[in-house]
Amino acid sequence: MEMDSRKAGDVLVVRLLVKRIDAATAMDFKGMMVDCINNGNLKIVLDLSAVDFVDSTGLGMIVATLKTLGSDGVMAICSPTEVVRSLFTLTRMNKLFDIVPTVEEAIAKVKG
């Protein structure tokens, strides 16, 4: 899965470069995120600005990433497209994540 990642201090900012997180890409996504976590990144910002579709497998894997991060880690989502934001709201998965409009706000959130 194509993604851009960069460090902002101790925060890892991951920008997905795919349009869809679905059954075809979700395992790949999870694998890469688990690698990031195993490399010691415990503060993660997930930039979903390019993603316009997430199915149940994709949503499950985003949640699973958060679970892998465990209680020591923190993850925020930024810049979701309107439809992805609607999905998070409808499914109440917005209760699990801080979802904010910009990368900067997300970085500030995970820095605490």
Added chain:
Amino acid sequence: MKAMILAAGKGTRVRPLTYSVPKPMIPLIRKPVIESLIEHLKRYGIDEIVINTSHLAGSIENYLRDGDRFGVHIAYSFEGKMVNGVLVDEPLGSAGGIRKVQDFSGFFDDTFIVLCGDALIDLDIGRFLEFHRNNKALATIALKEVPRPEVSRYGVVQTDDNGRIVRFQEKPGIEEAVSTTVNTGVYLFEPEIIDLIPSGTEYDIAKDLFPLLIERGLPFCGASIPYQWVDIGSVADYWEATRLILTGKVDGYVVPGREIAAGVHAGIHLAANFGRITIVPPVYIGSGTRIGDDAVIIGPTVIGANCEIEGGATVRECIIGDYTRVRSVAEIERMIVFGEKCIEPTGRFLDIDEFEIGWIVDDVRKATELPASQRYLFELARELGH
């Protein structure tokens, strides 16, 4: 007097509702808008009605049939053709549709009324006709004042002291609008006006015919008779109209069913233990619906017929279409569930199958078991809820 109801539009501004029903058939608490219009015409003794159809024509034609049920006569003027067994829309525009009817049978032989099929009205048609005749008009529009920010959605009209229309601007910018008086899509026409409409081609009343009337200096008037006009021009309008009806703010609109508690109307054949359900009015619940214990329903909410609101679910300020299952983990708010889509009042929507959100809402006729990926989210939501 005879009538024509314009019902051939695609309803693009009301998508996604109009993917599955044509705009005149959008139900306002069970009753399609066009049915209310027909009842209104009937009140004034207007019982010969032609409806032009195109997009999803069968939905209108199969519901209204020949009009007998409503005590009127209805004929349809279909605008399209059948290609390889499939109906293809070929709408002629509002004026083009009238011309087609006239070319076919010469139906319009006296002053006739034309209504858009997508707005509820309670206009005093008697007064409207009197105004039209007193002014010896060829065409008269029923006018309405709207707040200035809304003018760009409508045709804006400027009249002189005698009610004669001197300017007509179709959907102008807020700044350039010459007034805040708008065309409500209710017209009285003399049959001679049809001679100005070309045959067999797309021609619009507001964009083409009205400018021509002004250009030629023909007697074209606007009647400002106060009346209630509930336009369903967008998903937001539909949302608002339903809420207005539920809260009793649309005069004369009767919420169907029986009032089983203050502000709670319901159909028959319900499977619900109301002692175990929290309901905050105003709420309408359709016939044949099941509501599980510990469900929470907060109005203004409409729940359609044959739905299942599972125990534990929360439905807050929603319009739920027929045959919808709301799963126990759902907490849905300000949502329209219609035609297999979850639609926000803004019109933004999620397709239930495509986004695999059947674990929140789906069709009650589908199997209850969920695929593994949805089951995972369902269980997670259940944990979150506790």
